[in-house]
Amino acid sequence: MDRVSDVFDRLVGQDHAVEALRQYALSPVHAYLFTGPLGTSVHDALVCFAAALQCHDHGCGECATCRRVLREQDADVHVAERSGLTWRVDELRELERVARRRPLGDGYQIILIDDVELTVSGPSPSAAALLKSLEEPPERTIYLLGASEVPAALATIASRCVEVKLRALDAPALATILSAEGVEAELAASAASAAGGNLRRARVLARDPALGSRVAAWRAIPDRLKGTPASSSEVAREVVASLDDAVAPLSALQDDEWTRRVDEAREFGQRVLGGRREMDARFKREQRRFRVDETRFGLSALTDVYRARLVESLEAERAGDARARARVASALGALDALAEANARLASNLDESLLLHDLMLRLAEL
Ligand SMILES: [Zn+2]
Incomplete structure (x- = not known):
């Protein structure tokens, strides 16, 4: 039909x-x-x-x-x-x-x-x-x-x-929606895969030129804590700052929405229902949730890195590398710390505190 x-x-x-x-x-x-x-x-x-x-x-x-x-x-x-x-x-x-x-x-x-x-x-x-x-x-x-x-x-x-x-919504469905909205195919695909099934987040990420470099920064954390030792609090501070940057495209999207709403109301000769102040409160809550989502996304990128290290160390251990056992233990410890941080994130904790604790634990492994 x-x-x-x-x-x-x-x-x-x-x-x-x-x-x-x-x-x-x-x-x-x-x-x-x-x-x-x-x-x-x-x-x-x-x-x-x-x-x-x-x-x-x-x-x-x-x-x-x-x-x-x-x-x-x-x-x-x-x-x-x-x-x-x-x-x-x-x-x-x-x-x-x-x-x-x-x-x-x-x-x-x-x-x-x-x-x-x-x-x-x-x-x-x-x-x-x-x-x-x-x-x-x-x-x-x-x-x-x-x-x-x-x-x-x-x-x-x-x-x-x-x-x-x-x-x-899976990543391909999100990418389809973004493409239909005029986002270029490659960007649509990367924003969709980083959005964790969340359409709103996918739309924000599609406007975010720094997405790629933020992913790279999260993935570089293990090396920064070990390879070229930076202090854990320095790394944590950078991650917290990157969360602030991540919220900027959302703020821009929200500003556009407000402008569109005012324009449309004017077109229909109406007053905008719900004042700017209520809208700001709603926007703030959304920004708060976005920071949590972004943190969760970063933790999952970091988890991927430690998971890959675990697999690699297990193979080395099996091949008779005597020093691999310690690396297996340290990767397992990191994965535990990450799982715990993820659980704490759900309990509405301040991300800055959580990230400082996490970086300290990862640095000590
Ligand atoms: Zn109708």
């Missing part, structure tokens, strides 16, 4: 989910939970589906309604913003109040909440408040929830929703 393009064409690599979403848009229920590994752009998928729900043609992608929703400027599509690392109870209560409003247009009142796994963590989990809102929503209200994972504590909430599963 030939189809004209529509709003779902934006969800490259998610054919399975898109097929279901086209059906759901025809007769929606009151709550959907979109899940997908980090960086599968769960948020984009939620916004596209919101457009399909509001549009008279179920997501043509062209009409004023579609365009307004895609710009996140539709008065009846409320994109929830959280102020901290987790969702707070009062933030969810406020959303419930919004959910009870009658839509201004003839569509739905849509409440879009990202990262709902963050309602079950933190000092005062807010999942109960969210669950309560899902129990008896007003007739014309639809909740669109997004999560990168569904921990057991989220099971009750999940059971109140139709689940939409997004797939992790």
